[in-house]
Amino acid sequence: MAERFKLTIVTPDREFYSDDVDMVEFNTTEGEIGIYQGHAPLTVIVKPGILTITQGETIKNAALHAGFVQILPQEVTILAEIIEWPDEIDEKRALAAKERAENRLHGGGSIDVARAEAALMRSIARINAAKMK
Amino acid sequence: MASMRDIKRRRGSVQSTQQITKAMKLVSTVKLQRAKGRAERSKTYFKCMYDTVVSMLSKAGEINHPYLKASESPKKAVIVVTANRGLAGGYNSNIVKLVRNNEDWKKEDLIIYPIGSKGRDALARAGYEMGEDYSDTIEEPIYADAMKISKRVLDDFAEGKVGEIYIAYTGFKNTVTHIPTLLKLLPIKLEDERASEDKAVLDFEPETEEAVELIIPKYITSLIYGAMIESVASENGARMQAMDSATSNAEEMIDKLSLLYNRARQSSITQELTEIIAGAEAIS
Numbered sequence: 508m509a510e511r512f513k514l515t516i517v518t519p520d521r522e523f524y525s526d527d528v529d530m531v532e533f534n535t536t537e538g539e540i541g542i543y544q545g546h547a548p549l550t551v552i553v554k555p556g557i558l559t560i561t562q563g564e565t566i567k568n569a570a571l572h573a574g575f576v577q578i579l580p581q582e583v584t585i586l587a588e589i590i591e592w593p594d595e596i597d598e599k600r601a602l603a604a605k606e607r608a609e610n611r612l613h614g615g616g617s618i619d620v621a622r623a624e625a626a627l628m629r630s631i632a633r634i635n636a637a638k639m640k
Numbered sequence: 641m642a643s644m645r646d647i648k649r650r651r652g653s654v655q656s657t658q659q660i661t662k663a664m665k666l667v668s669t670v671k672l673q674r675a676k677g678r679a680e681r682s683k684t685y686f687k688c689m690y691d692t693v694v695s696m697l698s699k700a701g702e703i704n705h706p707y708l709k710a711s712e713s714p715k716k717a718v719i720v721v722t723a724n725r726g727l728a729g730g731y732n733s734n735i736v737k738l739v740r741n742n743e744d745w746k747k748e749d750l751i752i753y754p755i756g757s758k759g760r761d762a763l764a765r766a767g768y769e770m771g772e773d774y775s776d777t778i779e780e781p782i783y784a785d786a787m788k789i790s791k792r793v794l795d796d797f798a799e800g801k802v803g804e805i806y807i808a809y810t811g812f813k814n815t816v817t818h819i820p821t822l823l824k825l826l827p828i829k830l831e832d833e834r835a836s837e838d839k840a841v842l843d844f845e846p847e848t849e850e851a852v853e854l855i856i857p858k859y860i861t862s863l864i865y866g867a868m869i870e871s872v873a874s875e876n877g878a879r880m881q882a883m884d885s886a887t888s889n890a891e892e893m894i895d896k897l898s899l900l901y902n903r904a905r906q907s908s909i910t911q912e913l914t915e916i917i918a919g920a921e922a923i924s
Contacts, residue, residue: 517685519783519865520678536846536854549843550692552854575855577692584688588783588858 512544516585530561549578555628570636593636601633644904651897658890665883668876675873707856713803721809721871722759729882732758734820786865809867810874818874
C-alpha cells in the first residue's frame with residue numbers, strides 16, 4: 508500500500524476534514540484528477556463534482572463545488588468555497604435546482620448561460636453525492 | 641435642594657437605564673464570543689489562501705493581467721463595513737472618519753459600497769456617491785454574501801468603472817483593541833517581497849494567467865469575508881465596552897443620588913422633629 512499523505516480541507520467557516528489519507532480524487536477545470544503521495548507540486552482549480560477520499564478500506568464522498576487545491580508531495584490542501592458531506596445535502600432541493608437550471612438552459616432567451624450551467628453542475632454533483640450516503 | 645420625590649424619581653430612571661445597558665452588555669458579550677469563534681475557525685482558510693496567492697504572485701513578473709495593473713479610471717470603489725446598530729462607542733464613526741479624512745482621496749472620485757447602514761447614512765449625508773447597498777448582510781455574514789459583493793466590485797473593475805478597490809473595516813486584535821483599517825484590494829500589490837522568495841515554485845493548471853483570473857476573485861472574496869467577520873467581532877467588542885462603561889457610570893450616578901436622597905430624607909425628619917418639639921413646647 509502506498510504511503511499516506513496529509514489531506515486538509517478548509518472552508519471559510521470551518522476545518523472540514525484533516526487526516527492522513529491514501530488517495531483523493533476530484534474534478535478540476537482540466538478534468539478528473541486522482542492524487543497519491545509524492546505528487547508534483549501543483550495548483551489546480553476545482554470544478555463542481557464529487558470528492559472521494561480513500562483511506563485504507565474506508566471511502567468517503569463529498570460534494571465539492573468551488574475552490575482550488577494546492578498539491579505538495581506530502582500535503583494536499585483544498586480551499587473549498589462550498590463543500591458538503593452527503594448527509595448534509597437536501598436531495599429534493601438539489602433536484603428542484605437541477606430542473607430549474609435545465610429549464611433555463613433550454614428555455615432560450617436572454618439568460619446568463621454560464622451561471623445556469625454552473626448551477627446545473629452544482630445540482631448534479633449534489634444529487635450524485637447524496638446517492639452515496 | 642431638590643425634593644425627596646424628585647431625587648427618587650431621578651434615581652429610578654437611572655436605575656432602569658442601567659438595567660438596559662447591563663442587558664445590552666450581556667448580549668454583546670455572547671455575540672462577541674460567537675463572532676470570535678467564527679473568526680478563529682476561518683483563520684486557516686485565509687492563511688492558506690494568502691500563501692497560495694503570494695506564491696502565485698511571486699511569479700507575477702511574467703503575468704500580465706488587469707487584476708495586477710492599475711487601471712486608468714480615477715474612480716475608487718470603497719467598501720465600507722460598519723454596523724446596522726449604534727450604541728457601540730466610536731465603532732461606526734471611526735470608520736466614517738477613516739474614509740472622510742483620507743487626504744489622498746477626493747470626494748468626487750469615491751464610490752461607496754456600504755455594508756452597514758450607520759456608515760451608509762453618515763457618508764450619504766456627507767454627499768458621497770453611493771453604489772449598491774449590502775447593509776442587510778452584516779447581521780449574519782455568510783460566505784455567499786461576500787461572493788456577491790466581490791463579484792459586483794470585480795465587474796465594475798473589469799468594465800473600467802473603477803480603477804482601484806479598497807475596503808474600510810475594523811480589524812479585531814483582541815476584545816478591547818479594534819483597529820480601523822483601510823485595505824487595498826485591487827490592483828494587488830505584493831507588499832512582502834521576502835515571503836515570495838522562500839516559497840517553492842508551484843505549477844499551475846490551467847496556465848498561470850487563467851489561474852490568476854480564477855484565483856484572484858476567490859482571494860478578494862475571502863478578504864471581504866474576513867473583513868466582515870472581523871468587523872462583526874469588533875462591533876460587539878466595542879458595544880460591550882461602551883455598555884460596560886455606561887453601566888458603571890449609571891452605578892456611580894445611583895450612588896450619588898442615593899446619598900442625596902438619604903440626606904434629604906434625614907433633613908426632612910429632623911425638620912419635622914424640630915417642628916413637633918417646638919409645637920409641644922409652645923403648648924406647655
